[in-house]
Amino acid sequence: MSELRIVNGRVYDPANGVDGEVAAICIRGGKIVESVSDSARTIDAHGMVVMPGGVDIHCHIAGPKVNLARKLQPEDHRLDVQPGSDVMRSGTGGVVPSTFTTGYRYATMGYTTAMEAAVPPIFARHVIEELADTPVIDKGFYVLLGNNVLLYQLLKEGRKRDFREAIAWWMNAAKGYTVKLVNPGSDELWKKRRENISDLEQKVDHFDLTPLQVIHSFIEAVNDLGFPHPPHIHCNNLGHSGNFNTTLQTMRAAEGRRVHIAHIQFHSYGGEPGANPRSAAQQIIDYINANPNVTADVGQVMFGNAITMTADAPLAWMLRGFKKGKWVNADTECESGCGIMPFSYQEHVFTHALQWAIGLELFLLSEDPWRLVLSTDHPNGGSFMQYPRLIKLLMDSGFRREEIKRLNQKAIATTGLASIEREYTMREIAIITRAGPARALGLANKGQLGVGADADVTIYTEDADREKMFNSPRYVIKDGVAVVDNHEFKTPHDGRLLHIAPGHDNAIEDAIRPFFDDYYTVRFDNYAINDDFLHAHEVIPTRPAGEDKKD
Amino acid sequence: MTLIPGRTSKQGTSLNAGKLKAEYLEVTSTVEMNEDDMKKMKLKDGDRVRLRSPEGEVVVTCRPKKASDLPSGIIFMAYGPSSSELMGSDTAGSGMPLSKQIEVRVEAVGAGEEG
Amino acid sequence: MKIKKTEIVPTYAEAFAMWGARAIVTADSGRWALTAARSMTGFATSVIGCPCEAAIEREVPAAQTPDGRPGVSVLLFTVREKDIKKRLMERIGQCVMTCPTTACFNGLESEHSVSVGGALRYFGDGHQSSKVLNGRRLWRIPVLDGEFLVDDLFGIRESVGGGNLFIMGASASATLRAAVAACDAMAAVGDVFLPFPGGTRSGSKVGSKYKGLVASTNDAYCPSLRGAGVETQLPDTINAVYEIVINGLTEAAVREAMRAGMTAAAEKGALIISAGNYGGSLGRYKLDLEDILGGAGQHGA
């Protein structure tokens, strides 16, 4: 069994209270262990920083919408190619890289886990196939159930238990990680009239339900089911001025239960609907700071090319109104919608500069790094390849000031960003990029380097230029394998699919099957995914509400 | 005339049986033609015609179709080796040859010259 | 020194730096090209009271114009670099674009340029379009008889303004004959123009006894004021003076024009030829008359 010892490095392992102390890390068989034999390979990490592998809690890297976005932009791939080698498959990059390239680029940036954030369950098979071709990293995906027609029917009929059991069935069928809600309540209007829902208390067409009821019901059910990660919510009114009220309303609907709000930057806008947005970062962060049941990722926008790729189809339609060009819309039967629009964030544009500033305000006003973690909503706010630059913006106030100078000053002036001097510490960075997301995900073996943890370790050479430092780790160890060795990708490795398998009453199938016969075009018996279909995988345990009390 | 090769049920079912079998070969070497065009060319059901394109030529059997179903100037044939013989290879930077719009010259084949 | 019987006063013309541009106005016929050019150069005699100085340089045969139609070359000067774009815009926009069948091209290759067509294009109200031909951008502005074509960029260069000659004689009529001969000779020299009507009369000095007036009659050269207590520069034989102002794209061109002008005026019997200056304190160029005639190059500056 291969062994590895890392010595002399400054270790940042916030989950275990290690804050930059020089310590040794021992690895055997893919796990962190107490000690290893003398013959173990030793990496001298003198002058280096040792952290758990990065964990991306929210990105879009696999599945039908990602692949559509890939196919959509040959011009973006042409300029960024990834040659193959004896240990690597070739591929293409750009804002939506090919699968192999996605895996290699996460790994060579020191990230070892990433969660695909939006999958209609009917396409889960496709997602799993792509993830099987996404090397090195461990990955899971969130299942879009927030506009599921059958679940709405169950809710409408007041069948709360069936609703919960059906959620559990769907998670098993899709091999997902948690429930994702996107713009809940909007699909029906979108598919009927190409309209959106804007008021959480508006009735959803023929369903006798409001988005608020839907949100509340999902949060309640998923908490009851004890998923390791609570409902992952993309709130309504993304991108609209004044949407911070919707976001607050959504968080309040949790009534103290666990909830995760995705890319909250896009949901922290003040101002009147239809008029220019203003920053409402303060209002949003105040709520998060005060409510420990809430976690969120920021969804920072970074300047340059991006692509909007979302289950929030009305959003892409809105963007299409601003900028003619390629537009994709894809309606998925009974489950979801989808919109795709290539986009680019520009420093001189008022709204873009404002979005950038709001994201940073959220980071810098956050009092609990464990609950407000780093993301760009890749590739919606920018590529994950921009994380190192974002880290530099957080750690280096001088750099931030220089960057601010280059932006639309009108936009900056409406925010409080310029007056914030805070700099993130190395420990805080370790939290928002690994320990925090791992904890929010309920991944006990990730984001930490305690004995028994997965041996996913990143070693960076110290560099005052934090972007450079985080861009190019010297070593990346995945499951105990030094995939990146002395800056070079040396050893191929395949990660696992992380999913949950919540127990449920099989009788729920009797409620689901007739609906499939009537309204789906895939046979019920062909819908669910068997374990045989999966590549390497790991079931992350759930803790239903009743079991909590046994502890 | 414009030759439009296409799929037919028969071509599809015979394809399953095997592309080297007689049925597939027969299905894919029959053309449908507007009946008025046939009359003008003094052709009757089952006659043999030669189709020529800049790429090549084939001899196929000819079947009439009502003018309301198949406009004058158009002939239809199931995909197969015969249509390939006539198809050009220029794809105009698309990868796709003009497989459904092949300009051909049609002439009747005398009994003696077939072969 | 003397040319024939004409006395050349040993003095120099003091000239100033200006910014110059050249526009080639073309039209379906020479008549329309000339009409536009005249309109474009109207009220442009002196920066003392006009926004710019401009005049027709020459008529350009069809074979030599960019579009193969009859054309007229116009030179336009301003004192400050930043004004020249505005002046070109106004005059091309108001005097050329408004004239039937015309087009207007840049006639000056230079490292400096200003965007004129690019500013005039808005007249197209969104229907304008630009074309690049041989690295040169033209704007096509739709007008009611077709399209008005105008260069985007017009070359500008630092030029010489205020070169001058005083042609003096015994009578107004004789002196004018000599002055006109000088003007005609100068017109044949390229790269220069004479901003005053017909090329001559002019005659002002800097300043005035009246507050706010920047120029007034040049009393020192005004024969009728010889007895009025002014410090005259004229001998008693002189009863008329014609001033010719010469602007040119280069100092050499101005000098050549002055040489040609002096020679022609002398031929026609001018008594004295002199030039105006301010003691050398204002202008950058000192165009020494004897030196010019000697052709020995400049050493007055």
Add this chain to the structure above:
Amino acid sequence: MALELTLHTQPEVPLEAECITPQRVAGLAAPEVERLDAMHGNRRVKLGDFFSAAGKGANDIVLNGDLSLVKLIGAQMAQGSIVIEGAVGMHVGWGMSGGQITVRGDAHDWVGPEMSGGRIVVHGDAGHLVGSAYRGQASGICGGEILVHGSVRNETGGAMRRGLIAVGGDAGDFTGVNMIAGTIVVLGNLGIRSGAGMKRGSIVSMNPAPLLPTYQYACSYRPLFLKLCLQHLRGLGFAVEERHINGRWRRWSGDSLELNKGEILLFQR
């Protein structure tokens, strides 16, 4: 003195030789030029495996032989000249910004893709997608001149943003499709669907052409710019006749599905 490259071995599969461009050979002696890398299918080869070099690396390059399987000649060229004494393969002058490429024979598809300046002259015919955008790209060439004395095939000047494309012979279908701006002059016949999706720009032909229903007739006139343009082309050796230079043109505006600021100008006999 020019560098002269002569094909001594015909490639069996396409040879990608973007090293044949003045800035890459500058200052190299002939043997050094022969050591430059090229791709023969999937194999890295030396230029000398296929070409013999004479003279030394200079601003001017002369190429001899049938180069129809040689791609990417003059890629990213910024100055100087390349003369190809025969046919040439795809992507000639890719990304060119200055200088001149002369092809004495025929050119394959994608002449001058992503060009921003300079001039490509093809004395024979050229293939499809002359000066066009690659698939997915928003714009084709954004400057320069492509002058084809023979005929061209489909999609000439697709999505071009600036520049001049002139064709002495006929053009295929979809000439100037999705054009953003620029000028295309076809002395022969246009194919069908010229200017489909055109935003701005000019497509000019000396002959009648079928037009899409989204083109609206404007007037018959003498656009002065066209006179200049045609004089320019005549100066470059195109057989432009006097009656064209001084002629009247019928103007059609379109594509009304887009900005509707493009024009198709057809010579009025």
Add this chain to the structure above:
Amino acid sequence: MSDKDNMTDNGTNTETSAAAKADAKAAPGAASGAAPGAAPKNGGDHIKIVKNATCTFCGCVCDDMDLTVDLKEKRITKAKNACVLGRAWFAEHTIEDRPAALIDGREASVEEAVEEAARILLEARYPITYGLSDSTCEAQRVAVAISDIVKGSVDTTTSVCHGPSGIAFQGVGETTSTLGEVKNRADLVIYWGGNPAESHPRHFTRYAVTPKGMHIPNGKKDRTVVLVDVRKTPSAPVSDIFIQVKPGRDFELLWTLRALVNGKKITADVEELTGVARETLDDLVARMKSCSYGVLFFGMGLTMTRGRHFNSGAVLALAADLNQYAPFVAKPVRGHGNVTGADNVVSWQTGYPFGVNFNRGFPRFNPGEFTTVDVLARGEADAALVIATDPASNFPKKAIETLRRIPVISLDTKPTETSRLARVAFSVATYGINTGGTVYRMDDVPITLRPAFESPYPGDEEILTAIRDKILALRPPRQDAAADRAAP
């Protein structure tokens, strides 16, 4: 049997029988590729019923087949729910007695043939891989890997099917949906340039015309069906409105419709131009703008005629335009069973949907340059790996001439013109009948396969994996990982 019968006799969305329900409970939650979710049924030990099996013949990928399998005879005796094409597909794919592999027409062991194939591909300077649309995603993934490793190119039959639609997509985008949305919502269904009655017989009955859906309670009665084509095909009887367009004028007609939808003036004589009366168009436009949910299915009548990708692009743009007024989607009616999977696999592995070249060690895309018809017709390729397709019988003549000249490796379930000229020819098992795996329906929905009986021949995936492994074993180390990136 008449064409009309084809459309109606097999499409009813059958109630799951009590027995089937019991079956499903026996294997809870269960679709399994490896172990078919059905046990031998009464009727003798050698008779097996496979429920909810998937037909992979056309892009409809119907997954409601109930197959009766004679295990002794190794054949499917009955395919309930299958259409005429599906019945032939299941009935004809029996086990024929042929060598598993041929080298130069002589019988060879699979191992020998694999080694020969690997050698050919490794030696080639420009090897091409082509086909893949009648193969599982699992096999397609390996095929792309082979092309990447040997630095050849990979292309699928998409390039001669809806490849132009793929190009159009890259320029325009698309508005699309799964077929279930069509079934549940579409009250206006337009078919353009396709003849599903003969190419996709159950498209009408299972997805788009007759089925009842959530908002279409009365099935066909609630829908208006429009067919646009140059000739009256056997699909015409199903339509409420048949619009006959002049051959080669689809683009003009689509462009006219776009103009009318967007309120632009049309001065041209549209009827003269397209053969369709202005009133017909105005009526169609009114219907399109006022429908509840519209769908425009388009076929190869657009992609294979002059205009190609622009024809498809016009359809995609028209559908996108219409979303100002009503939900409207456009969908190519894809041909082979897993051609859509091939697009997806090639896209996720390389970033491009088809016609991908790896000569320089990384993927490049350029239809016309790297697509198979072109590469073969120009004689550029020097070896070919052909999987589950028959270019030697349906490609243009010039391309076939090259295939005759170069070493070809073929994988097919039946002898074909291509296998006949191949240097190395493998007989393989039939996907969906003999092997499991995943295929993607024409609307990108992934569907699992339930094989009916075992074949003595290995499947594509198995052969391709063996070839890949042999190549990895034989290949020299890569000369240079960072190949020149400068080229387009």
